[in-house]
Amino acid sequence: MTAAVPGGAPTLRTKLAYGFGAAAYGIKDGGFSYFLLLFYSQVIGLDARLVGLAITIALIFDAISDPIVGYWSDNLRSKWGRRHPFMYASAIPVAATYFLIWNPPAGWSQTALFWYLLGLAVLIRTAITFYETPSSALAPELATDYDQRASLLGWRYYFGWTGGSIMTVMNFAVLFPMFATAAIPNGQFNRDAYQVYGIIASVVIFTAIMVSSLGTHGRIKHLRLPPPKRDISLRTVFKEIFETLGNRSFGAVFGATMLGAVASGLSASLSFYFSAYFWGFSPEQIGLITASVFMSAVIGAVIAPMATKRIGKKRGAIVIGLLAGTILPLPIVLRLFGWLPENGDPSLFWLVLIITMIDVGLIISFQILGSAMLADLVEQAELKTGRRSEGLFFAAATFIRKSVQGLGVMAASFVLTLAQFPKGASPDQVPASSLWQLGAWYVPVILTLWLLMIAVISTYRLSRADHEENLRQLAVKAAE
Template sequence: MTHRSASDAVAPPTDRVPARTIAGYAVGSLGTGGFGTLPGLVLVYFLTDNLGVTAIVAGLIVSLAKLWDVVIDPLIGSLSDRALARTGSRRGLMLVGALTLPVFFILTFAVPIEVGPTVGAIWVLVAFMLTATSFSLFQVPYIALPAELTTRYDERTRLLTWRVVVLTAAILLFGAGGPLLRGLSETPSQGYLLMAVVAGLVIAAGLTPASLAAPRRAERGEPQRVSLGTHYRLAILALRESQPFRALLGTFVLQGLATGTMLAAAQYVATHVLRSEDAVTLLFLALIAPALLFAPVWGRVARRTGKERGYLIASVLFAVAALAITGLVWAPGAWVYLPVALAGVAYAGMQALPLAMLPDVIAHDARASGTDRAGVFSGVWTAGETAGMALGATVLTVILSFTGYIESVGGQTVAQPASAVTGIVIAFSIVPAVLLGASILLLRRYRLRRDDIEADARPAPPADVANEGPAA
């Protein structure tokens, strides 16, 4: 953390963020979108239908690796604040993560099926935990940067809108391209390895330049040394003291759980409901193509109505679309791409708007407390987001286990019982709709508005003016 007086807790308002800055920041989402999408889409399926790992163990592996992030993210956030105070930049941790993540990502899918389910499960667990650690080293400082790049309410929306455009394009690229690369090899294990190598290189191409684009500032100091436990106490303190942060984080976590469950279930819907393993590509096209087109539209909605109202509209729209997908239980067919496309329209807003609201929360807290703890906030945020996405895979595997899903090895085709097919549809529709409903209740408790943020951005008046009373 960096301590500042209340008058300089927020920098003076700046003009429009330069296009070069927006591009340098946004390109990082090419890597974060890839890592956030591809493991969630194929890793559980890789374990159950390639290595023969039982569904509940596969879900546990993915969840343990992601929940490890929940443990370390607040620590990394605090370390990021210390690095900023000491060096004037957050780029050091970001570069370490950017350069190591692709290596560990490739190792995650390099396990040969000959080692058997037990060794394969352990291999994936260790490699994916290392991958997740590298991701946190980049992602936590990356999330903290927008609060430092601009103080303007609408400029933060513009900055994060273009980041979400790149993020959405990355989700499309990895979500549709990953399974296609996997299918280029006749041997499933070789297909997964090819997919991992290409994806790892693209991830590195996004994370590395974004790390180098992290700003430097002139003021530096020597932050006070704190114990390991202090890092976590700072995270708890941030949650306790900022009501807007609690409301926004809770909303985003529940929605991460909903989308994480849908993401993990998509391959199962394609294979066992739509009867085509390749249909997962069409599902992704239906979801992400509208999201890519509508991300700038949500930015305009936010400028007209406020970010929080735009976010509420997007959330309601996604819940309605998810609930409509329930019809797959009775009538599987191509019609499902329509509600998935509607969900894609909403998904763009559900990504761009909360990410644009987070720097508002950070700046408001800095103004109110006189303490710069952007890294602490971003660490807790990333931990919550990671937990939601990780538990999505767990929710799916629990449903699969209770509904009688049958595992297989090396791409074998297995006829699933009707109960398992119904469970897959429930995980892809009803469960996300219920979670979105709960998130909307939390979002209504978010109280920051445009006037609050614009007031924060104005420099405090001089003390003699502020204390000046009416003329006698």
């Protein structure tokens, strides 16, 4: 059955506004995943292990803030509904802290820089939680149908990935070449480029948050009302959180998506190390590889709804996850065995470009299916607890995605340490032994993460028929 959405199905304008808001997180995610480790370790000179440690510690604060914000947004009573007050309030703090993290003071010690990075990482994560969790939680209310949710979340992930990619391409196509000097021939290692990036990215983040908040504001009157006023103690809060999330299928989605996010974060954090050092690509070639993500986002947004309709979300996630995990390290394995052309051969660039584009598309599709599977648990939990808890479920999703920068960057920093990768070295100064070890350590780690992810997601139990039965029972209760 297809449940009716209050106020009618979302219009294209609403879908675009809802999806475009993900560009804010996409930009922040892209900056943290692709540039933060490189910027602080290679440009600023902070030890890579301290960078990974700072971001991992900040992740611990997320473990506290995410469920609190999710629970709070499920129960908030205001004239602007449960979600929008948080979304509006987050715009300036997110933009301001993102600008500051790319503008660290000059001349500070390693210890001072560590605390500066740690403090801002905590502030950014907390501020983005106040936007991303309530905003993501709108999805189950905007679309209740099994297939429609995958389509709606496809829009969100499309804008999330393309938003971050546009800023990344801008860096390689415009800012890095602009800031290339005689002293620093590769502008990627010039801190002035990152200062300008911080300004532009912060403005776009603020715009995306406001456009999404205003664009979905008209749906507030059709969204679910908060529960009646009641006395809530801290014990009640945690009791209801554990009661809502104490679900086997939720554990499967959370665990699998966490592993997939860490794997993606590890890959993203090391991607420019592989591009610039391992493959020897120029900034222009790296920019083209990054630009291929625009096509990857289309691939992911198309494949996920198709897989949902034809084989279901769980089976689709397993098949797509296996393909992504197999394709991802393939070029590196071939290079380690000496089965690829030498660096500088044009065929090498096109091979890596095509494989990267396809693999990232599969990763995006897996992420869409994971979020859609999570959204389907909302009705199941409502039948069990009598409460609508979209905020709690998507707080978990926000936590998972932010672990990309935490555990993923931490893993990347240890891979660099194990490979004995020299700090502050240009591509021609890195010994061949370090490059070989970089690939040799990376491949088994990434494969292990993906195989564990597939094993965990296979324990998910909610099918299309189960979801439709949940909708039917809720409709009966509402009628009674």
